[in-house]
Amino acid sequence: MSDVVTMDDLSNEEILSILDDSERLVPVAKGEVHLPLLEGKVLANMFYENSTRTRMSFETAMKRLGGSVLNFSSTGTSVAKGETLFDTMQMVDGYADIAVIRHPRQGAAQYSADAIGIPILNAGDGAGNHPTQTMLDLFTIREAHGTLEGLNVVLVGDLRYGRTVHSLSHALTRFGAKLTLVSPETLRMPDEIVTDLRSSGSEISETTELSDVIPEADVIYMTRIQKERFPDEDEYTKVAGIYMLNATDMDGSKDGMIVMHPLPRVGELHPSLDSTKNARYFQQAFNGVPTRMALLCRSLGVKIPKKVKK
Ligand code: CP
Numbered sequence: 001m002s003d004v005v006t007m008d009d010l011s012n013e014e015i016l017s018i019l020d021d022s023e024r025l026v027p028v029a030k031g032e033v034h035l036p037l038l039e040g041k042v043l044a045n046m047f048y049e050n051s052t053r054t055r056m057s058f059e060t061a062m063k064r065l066g067g068s069v070l071n072f073s074s075t076g077t078s079v080a081k082g083e084t085l086f087d088t089m090q091m092v093d094g095y096a097d098i099a100v101i102r103h104p105r106q107g108a109a110q111y112s113a114d115a116i117g118i119p120i121l122n123a124g125d126g127a128g129n130h131p132t133q134t135m136l137d138l139f140t141i142r143e144a145h146g147t148l149e150g151l152n153v154v155l156v157g158d159l160r161y162g163r164t165v166h167s168l169s170h171a172l173t174r175f176g177a178k179l180t181l182v183s184p185e186t187l188r189m190p191d192e193i194v195t196d197l198r199s200s201g202s203e204i205s206e207t208t209e210l211s212d213v214i215p216e217a218d219v220i221y222m223t224r225i226q227k228e229r230f231p232d233e234d235e236y237t238k239v240a241g242i243y244m245l246n247a248t249d250m251d252g253s254k255d256g257m258i259v260m261h262p263l264p265r266v267g268e269l270h271p272s273l274d275s276t277k278n279a280r281y282f283q284q285a286f287n288g289v290p291t292r293m294a295l296l297c298r299s300l301g302v303k304i305p306k307k308v309k310k
Contacts, residue, residue, distance in 0.1 A: 002119040002299040005109045006129045007171045014298075015171065019139050021294035021304045022287075028064055029289035033310055036066025037302050043067055044096035046088075046112075047123070048074040048103040053263060054123045054133070057288030058100050058296075065293055070096055089115045098299055100132075101125075119299035127161040127229055133262055134167040136291040140284040141219055144258045148175035154213050156182040156243050157223035157268065159189040161230075164262040165223055166193060173202035180213050181206045184239045187225070210243050215252050220245070222261045222268045246270035250278050260284050 003009060010018070027033040043062040047055050059069045072092075074080070079088065085108060092099050093116035101112050102123040109122035109129075124130040142148055153172055155165045159181055169179055169189070179197065181189050181204065188194075188206065197204050207213060214220065222245060230236040244267060245259060258280040261269055265281070273279050297304050 002301070003113040003121070004131050004295060004299065005113055005120065005122045005125075007131050007134055007167050007174075009131070012174055015135070015138065018135060018291070018294045018298060019142055021297070022135075022139050022290040024304060024306075024308045025290040025293045027308060027310060029061070029286075029293060031064060033308055035064075035305075035308060037297060037304065038062060038065035038067035038300065041067040041098070041300060042070060042096045043296065044070045044072060044092045044099040046072045046092065046099055046101040046103075048079070048085075048101070048108075049124065051102055051123070053285050053288055054100075054102060054130075057136075057285070058121075058123070058132075058292050060289050061292040061296055064289070065296065067296075085112065086115050092116065093118055098296060121295060121299060124163055126163070127166070127226070128163055129167045130163040130262075131167050132288075132292055132295055133164045134171050135295060136284060136287040137164070137168050137221070137260065137262070138171060139287045139291050140260060140280055141258075143283075143287070144280060145218060145256065148172070148177070150176045150178070151218040152178045152180070152216055153219045153221060154180045154182060154210075154217045155189075155221050155223070156210055158187045158225045158239075159183040159223070160187040161226040162223045165189070165221065168221065169193065169197055173197050173200055173204075176202075178203040179205075180217070182208065182210050182213060182243070184208060184242055186235065187239060210245075211249070214249060214257075215254070217257055218254060220257065220259045222259065222265075224261075224264065224266050224268060241267055244268055244270060245273055247272035247276050249273075250276050253278065 106126035106128035109125045113120040261281040
């Protein structure tokens with residue numbers, strides 16, 4: 001099966017192999033090496049929700065590998081006239097070789113994968129999953145620490161609605177990470193996810209206090225409070241701005257500790273942090289290009305050479 005809808009679609013062995021492929025593709029992602037592995041292939045980039053990084057990095061990945069891209073959004077298309085997701089996906093099945101979909105409804109990526117034959121990569125379905133983000137997150141963590149095994153990872157912010165942390169927590173615990181979940185009470189990680197993580201034998205702790213857990217962290221993964229998913233704006237106002245990091249918060253942290261964020265940031269990371277050795281979020285965003293290149297190749301059945309020559 002070549003769809004990637006949740007991290008369950010990838011075994012640990014496949015994850016590590018995709019990360020190795022991604023590493024070899026970095027010079028291609030930077031435009032230093034020409035490697036047209038996907039020449040003649042067409043990607044449909046289907047975005048029913050806003051995006052900067054996911055959309056652009058998929059487009060860059062496809063184009064750097066010699067493929068082309070159809071960009072689609074819910075405005076300016078026949079979605080505005082009432083066309084259903086099912087019908088739109090039937091068109092995509094005929095126009096493209098692979099589709100990336102972001103949609104506000106949880107389950108929309110699986111629905112699309114069931115509806116058509118070409119491979120589907122889930123680029124975020126509501127508060128559900130964001131597995132291609134997880135792949136670039138894992139790449140970034142392994143790049144910094146040399147391993148995914150046994151790290152102490154602190155996930156901070158909107159753990160209820162944040163799809164990046166839902167996918168990432170599952171993947172990390174499969175590699176033996178210890179997770180510390182930091183959120184306000186109203187934005188705790190859903191009970192079914194925490195139960196699932198614990199049932200796999202993982203060590204999971206929960207707190208509302210970020211400062212207490214910084215000294216033991218190998219990775220601090222900050223997230224934005226997902227304003228657009230709150231049914232009531234007053235509830236959002238109560239938690240907006242609750243967790244922020246600045247450069248001085250890094251004092252006393254472990255050597256090699258990195259701060260990540262899927263971005264966009266809306267106040268969680270003070271600009272003073274950007275020039276610290278801990279900040280990894282811009283590198284993390286770049287890492288979307290090689291990892292998405294590797295994912296596109298895998299889903300299209302294209303092998304990446306063992307040596308990528310300059
Ligand atoms: N990290 C992420 O999904 O960013 P975008 O919403 O800009 O795609």
